[in-house]
Structure formats: structure tokens, C-alpha cells
Amino acid sequence: DTEVTQTPKHLVMGMTNKKSLKCEQHMGHRAMYWYKQKAKKPPELMFVYSYEKLSINESVPSRFSPECPNSSLLNLHLHALQPEDSALYLCASSQVTTKLKTQYFGPGTRLLVL
Amino acid sequence: DQQVKQNSPSLSVQEGRISILNCDYTNSMFDYFLWYKKYPAEGPTFLISISSIKDKNEDGRFTVFLNKSAKHLSLHIVPSQPGDSAVYFCAVTNTGNQFYFGTGTSLTVIP
Numbered sequence A: 001d002t003e004v005t006q007t008p009k010h011l012v013m014g015m016t017n018k019k020s021l022k023c024e025q026h027m028g029h030r031a032m033y034w035y036k037q038k039a040k041k042p043p044e045l046m047f048v049y050s051y052e053k054l055s056i057n058e059s060v061p062s063r064f065s066p067e068c069p070n071s072s073l074l075n076l077h078l079h080a081l082q083p084e085d086s087a088l089y090l091c092a093s094s095q096v097t098t099k100l101k102t103q104y105f106g107p108g109t110r111l112l113v114l
Numbered sequence B: 001d002q003q004v005k006q007n008s009p010s011l012s013v014q015e016g017r018i019s020i021l022n023c024d025y026t027n028s029m030f031d032y033f034l035w036y037k038k039y040p041a042e043g044p045t046f047l048i049s050i051s052s053i054k055d056k057n058e059d060g061r062f063t064v065f066l067n068k069s070a071k072h073l074s075l076h077i078v079p080s081q082p083g084d085s086a087v088y089f090c091a092v093t094n095t096g097n098q099f100y101f102g103t104g105t106s107l108t109v110i111p
Helices: none
Strands: A004-007 A010-013 A018-025 A031-037 A044-050 A053-057 A064-070 A073-079 A087-094 A109-113 B010-014 B019-025 B032-038 B045-051 B056-059 B062-067 B072-077 B086-093 B099-101 B105-110
Touching: A004 A087, A010 A018, A018 A031, A018 A087, A031 A064, A031 A073, A044 A064, A044 A073, A053 A064, A073 A087, B010 B019, B019 B032, B019 B086, B019 B105, B032 B062, B045 B056, B045 B062, B045 B072, B072 B086
Parallel strands: A010 A109, B010 B105
Antiparallel strands: A004 A018, A018 A073, A031 A044, A031 A087, A044 A053, A064 A073, A087 A109, B019 B072, B032 B045, B032 B086, B056 B062, B062 B072, B086 B099, B086 B105
């Protein structure tokens, strides 16, 4: 099973709302990632968690707040977003300890900020 | 600074013919290379990978070639099918947890 699930599939929110994106994997992967992707662009790394600890934060604005409650779950809390934050948000996971590791992506959450 | 480049933003191929997608990277420390296929509004789907100790890896219709001296990899799809029409991203990584993605090539397979 190489499935990464994400909920919700679509989300529309106002600039004053608070919402959360959820990601789950049961492959035993201990590295989990959040990416943002705009149309016709490659995925842009936001955060990396390794063994449930934040290891990479690519200078993401504080209106995005990641959380890794356990080894299978990854959340992205959203607050006071801007319309330019509208994008496809992708979660991914991979092994940590092996050298040759493949990253598996979820289907994404399509976010629209009004 | 773009670590990975796909210089062809789009490619059109007749059904049944070979599709060749190219990718160049800058850092010789990368040791694992992947290709992903992506449909609009969906997450990338892993296709095939290759480690730096090999120069070719084949899986069905998909073959990835690696030329380490040129820092170049390519994906061959043969025969191409209309369902292969999608955006293809190459990605590179090393022992760290960072993956670098190319800018993507949009493949259209014409029936």
C-alpha cells in the first residue's frame, strides 16, 4: 500500500477563517512533507517533518502552521490567509533511514481563499 | 537557484511512437532520481526511479536513463498512449530529506 490520503479534497475559505488540512499515511514512513503547487509550476516545499519533529521550514509565513501529532498524521493549520495562498496543497511521505527513498504524494487539497 | 531543469515545457507525440522527456541537474551529490506523472488538480504519482549506481532502469513501457557525467536523465515511454498525456516532473534527492523538482514537461499523446 503506497497511499497517502488528504482531506478535504476542496476547501474555500475567507481571509479571516481558520481551517486545517489533514494528511495520513500508513506506510511506516517517518518523513512527511507539505508542498504548495500553483498551476503549471513544480511543487514548492513548505515543511518537512522527520520523526515527528519539524526539520525544514522553507521560510513559510506564520499564517501556515504545521503539526505532526504522530507518525501517521500531518496537519496544516491555516489562519488569516491571503488570496495568493490559493493553490493545490500536497502532502507527501517517505522513509528517512534508507538512502534510496521514494516520496509518495497524496491527491492534494485544492484551496481557494476569497 | 534552479537545481533541476526540464527545458521542454511541452511535447507532442503520436500514439504508438516514443516519448522522450529530458531533465538536467546541477549538483553531482544527488544520488537518487525519480519521475512523477501529474494530472491537473491531482497529486504527483510516482512512476520510476534510478539510483546513481545504475545508468538504466526499465519498468514496462517506461525506461529511465541516467548520464552522471552529463548530469542528465531522461524518461522514455514506448509505445506512447493517449492516457500518458499529463505533466511529467523529474525529481532528485540525496541522503537528506529534500527533494528537488524540475519545472515539468506537459506531454500530449495524439491518437
